[in-house]
Amino acid sequence: MTSIDRLTFNELKQISGAEFINELIDTFLDDAPRLFEELKSAQESGNADSFRRAAHSLKSNAATFGAGQLAELAKELETLGRENRLGETGDRLNVLNEALTSACDELRGLKS
């Protein structure tokens, strides 16, 4: 199963052009680990607002590239953050990390 919806990605590529899509992917790859770290440390320190914001950014970026599953997971975490329910995340962070890693791998391969 692929993490990146090709229809969404190709549309983005068409809008951006071959050169610029590489720059966009690099920015995504650059920001993704940082956002995940923010998410983790926000949960550890119980900072719901920072948690929500990091999840929101991940969701937004995932949606831009067509990483549907990742976007869904990030959205769930964003909601938990907004409702101040950081104790109820379960293993969602791990699942999200896996989805993020596979999306990143796939995007690397899509660079031209």
Added chain:
Amino acid sequence: MTMPHEPGRMLIVDDNRVNRLLLTHALEQSGHYVSTAENGKIAMDMLREKPYDVILLDIDMPVMNGFEVLEALLNDSELRDLPVVMTSASDELDRVVKCIEMGAEGYLVKPLNPVLLRARVNASLEKKRLRDQQRELFRTFATPEVAEQLLREGFSLGGKYVTASVMFADIRSFTSLSEKQEPTDTIELLNNYFALMFDAITGNGGTVNQMEGDGMMAIFGAPVFHELHCDHAVRAALEMIELLNVFNEQRAIQGRGQIQIGIGIASGRVIAGYTGTQHRATYTCVGDTVNIAARIEKYTKTAQRPVLIDRATRDGLTGNFITDDLGDIMFAGKEQAIHIYAVTA
């Protein structure tokens, strides 16, 4: 790529780097100049630094969010009219509604569709240009203060009583103008003359509301009331004479004809309002005070004094002005005499 629209100065405000990049790229492709800010605070600093045409604003941002930016814009008379397009995720439309209520012009859903983006931005740009033109137009015949009020509150046809000072000014004589003066020279002379008089009037809070031939009418203390309307009108008159003296000196050096003017000012209740249609209207004043000002102005020729005012104007003065009492003057068609003063300094 076609560029049917003039480029605009865009400010993208978003904490997300991918979003900023995407938006910047899309707008630059359309030929616009793009600046970016990663939160509302930085954006507000930039907006106060230099002009922009359209803001693309994210809602959720650290330090200062989209709502706070909208509020800050509303409270800033310089920035209030700047078009703002919200950029938001599809699941925060309830918050977008709040933004529209707070004055945002529209919204775009992220991930952005470039066709919608272009259409939305161009519509906002067009609106901004119309607003700028309107503002410019207002400023050519009103003070910035009045222009702001008109832009803020719009105008409604229909009059009301206001207390104000009315000024009439007319060219009393052209001296030593040669007969071979070209028509274009006369128009140039008038244009230069009017430009100077406008400066003196608007510089003292007045609004020129009529120009006909070589005469003009101005009102002080309306449409925006000001307690010191008498002082403002008289100060404007003295400045007009002073500017005219400089103007005449220059013309004398060039061996060209000079101008003498007469100014009449009366103060009191006038009926003021916008007359015309919704599409073409002027700010007009009518009433006895207006008639008296016109009569007094005509009388400057007989009195051989450039600035004459009625008693109500003189009684309303608070500044240090020197006036000569010329006594009661009877005007044809008026039952009561009008007490007139000449302003000398």
